[in-house]
Amino acid sequence: MFALSLSRLLLQALPKKPVTPRATAQCIRSLTTSQQESLKKDDMPMKMENPYKSPLKTCILCNVTVDFKNVQLLSQFISPHTGRIYGRHITGLCGRKQKEVSKAIKKARSMGFMSVTLKDPQFIKDPDICGIKHFE
């Protein structure tokens, strides 16, 4: 008996239909307050440039003019033992600059500015750009 009556009480206590809030005139105007609206607007993502953008990849000779008269610069891209021009995988230059350098070296050789089979002795101590390890 008691159990039944308890359950009946519970059933009576629980609402059978969903409770709708009594909508008054004041409520209808704005379901959210103006403060909440401004907060929402501030919260939206702002349009900005990618802050994690990595710098553009450039090769060493990016803004350097390559001239056949500049024998010292050209000598940095040839082997000190044989005078051969290093390939792209060794120099690390972009396609354009590699072509310019090799053309300038060939021009300088034919015009009598640069040696063919060796590297000028005064340029041997120059800093190593290509990072090639010669067999020793």
Next chain:
Amino acid sequence: MPRYELCVILKAMQRPETAAVLRRTVETLLERGAVVRSLESLGERRLPYKISKHDSRHTHGGYFSVDFHASPKIVSELLDHLERDIDVLRPTLLKKDPELSQTHCCGAQAEEAKSAASR
């Protein structure tokens, strides 16, 4: 008129003689209606390899560069004249191209390639 650059290697001589050679070279240029822009000395240095010219072997030479504007018709005549000159070891005539803009170098190229690939 197109712009040319004449790079000459002269025999290692005393100063008055070198001056005389350069003078007659520039005079031939002016005779054929060229407008000489500048004459630069790139120094007297040891040649990168021994040059045999006009029946003698040379190890040292003076490098000079002449910048001028001229009509394309005189090019072959000029080179012929310089080849015959005893004191000139190696004459080279080059055409000066208008310089390419440096803005289209590596970084810009890579960007363009990326944007083209993403499309």
